[in-house]
Amino acid sequence: MKLNWGMIGGGEGSQIGPAHRLGAQADGNFTLAAGALDVDAARGKAFAQRLGVAADRAYGNWQEMLEGERNRDDRVDLVTVATPNSTHFEITKAFLEAGFHVLCEKPMTMTVEEGEEILKVARRTGRICAVNYCYSAYPMVREMRAMVRKGEIGKVRLVVANFSHGHHADAAQADNPRVRWRYDPKMAGVSGQFADCGIHALHMASFVVGDEVRELSADFASTIASRELEDDAMVNFRMEGGTVGRLWSSSVAIGRQHGFDIQIFGETGGLRWASEQPNQVYYTPLGGRTQIMEKGEAGLSDEAARLSRVPIAHPEGFPLAVANIYQDLAAAIRGEPRDGLPGAEDGLRSMAAVHACVESARGRGTWVDARPPMLR
Ligand code: NAI
Incomplete structure (x- = not known):
């Protein structure tokens, strides 16, 4: 079964957004179902809809997305946090606490204390908190x-x-x-x-x-x-x-x-x-x-x-490394964890x-x- 995926940040013109969209959707594991893609609410909503997100799930900011998604039967299975660094902690923590799996961009937090808090919340809730060290x-x-x-x-x-x-x-x-x-x-x-x-x-x-x-x-x-x-x-x-x-x-x-x-x-x-x-x-x-x-x-x-x-001798690029992260995330969400995430x-x-x-x-x-x- 396909998993529902949501994205925060990674709006139009961002550096890392396209690699996530290619990576998440490369294997047919994830459908982009919701998003708060941009610091500018109107721009983010418009871009999400152009990417195929339904109007009521194209959110103006991450708080609206959290409220909109948390009680849906078809709520997102995974949330990617691809915003600037200083916002990673509060967004990642809020979504983990609401029971969502998260893929957070690096650096995961700004301080060690925040990092410890994220690890504690992930352990307590049993949710996956992956970090995009995609080169691995x-x-x-x-x-x-x-x-x-x-x-x-x-x-x-x-x-x-x-x-x-x-x-x-x-x-x-x-x-x-x-x-x-x-x-x-x-x-x-x-x-x-x-x-x-x-x-x-x-x-x-x-x-x-x-x-x-x-x-x-x-x-x-x-x-x-x-x-x-x-x-x-x-x-x-x-x-x-x-x-x-x-x-x-x-x-x-x-x-x-x-x-x-x-x-x-x-x-x-x-x-x-x-x-x-x-x-x-x-x-x-x-x-x-x-x-x-x-x-x-x-x-x-x-x-x-x-x-x-891709077969031997053909070029293999950066989005495919990100796709490998998403492939392993989909397996982990489905209860078949793989080594190396x-x-x-x-x-x-x-x-x-x-x-x-x-x-x-x-x-x-x-x-x-x-x-x-x-x-x-
Ligand atoms: P960027 O500045 O190119 O794009 C940031 C995007 O986030 C923009 O679309 C902006 O509108 C949106 N945004 C900002 N604040 C937001 C908010 N509060 N809510 C929703 N959307 C918001 O930044 P870039 O280079 O794409 O970096 C984003 C994150 O990805 C950073 O943490 C960076 O360190 C990481 N990164 C990781 C890479 C990797 O190899 N794993 C490579 C490049 C970036």
Whole structure:
């Protein structure tokens, strides 16, 4: 049976809205049945109806949507929260408390306390609170995780991750409103680039290695002087099991485009993956030659095979990684949970890491416990 889906944010012209609509509807699991898509009520209602939402379920804001949906027999099974960061907490909490499953955009909250509150509400209500760490749903990222789990590169010694692009490098554009808010604490919170992009890389490090970050040391810089929050972050970390981590996240790295890549170095081999070439993993066994593993080839793990949507050698894109998140959400809502769906614990760990980085950077790189109190 098809599930009913509702969306908050992701209005016309938004960056992430289209990836959610393609992702949710790719497999026929979800019908867009309700929405409060825009901060401008009239624009949001009109756009929802153009997308096929019935007029009485095209809402002016999320509070109206909560009231309108909560008592319907055919109420939405899943709500996606794709609004700016500062609104995630109250919207996600309200819908979880009303018994809806939620997919929240990252960062899940602005503070660690809010993150803990979301995790508590999700646990109490038994509702799914997933967080859109969608890069973890690329087939070849799952392949790396399966290889690490099977011990194919031995114990992981070192993980090096970057999420560094150059798209906010133009000082003349620093006051452009679309760029400026990301470095304004009132709009973005305690961290700029690390909370925006660095947490994807940190989540992926934990996801592939299969371990969590225990402590970290951060150096933050605002390389464009008018920016209050950092546009460049270098973070060293140690995982619970002893793996050493290095993470660089920047928005002033001219020449780097998307700029998200990860390398995992074990005792008997190394792996490398980059979001700009998501179909390949480079695998080098100790003392051997580098091999290029290709999405769709024979002999990959069941997880990588399950999440491959197009035949070998054809391009596989970002919306399909988001579609993999929705595919697993539909299965989980139907009571068949699958391994690998990023959840509220991941969202909370990211917030704890963001705040630990800020504390460390203010202390000139002192090592700080990165674990949220609730998960120590
Ligand atoms: P955007 O500024 O392009 O779009 C935001 C949309 O939300 C607009 O349509 C706006 O009208 C609407 N909106 C704002 N306040 C609202 C409210 N109170 N109620 C209903 N709608 C509201 O923002 P963008 O880039 O799409 O980011 C949205 C969220 O998605 C952010 O939290 C961001 O961090 C996250 N994101 C995640 C990505 C990923 O890779 N997982 C990639 C890009 C963004």
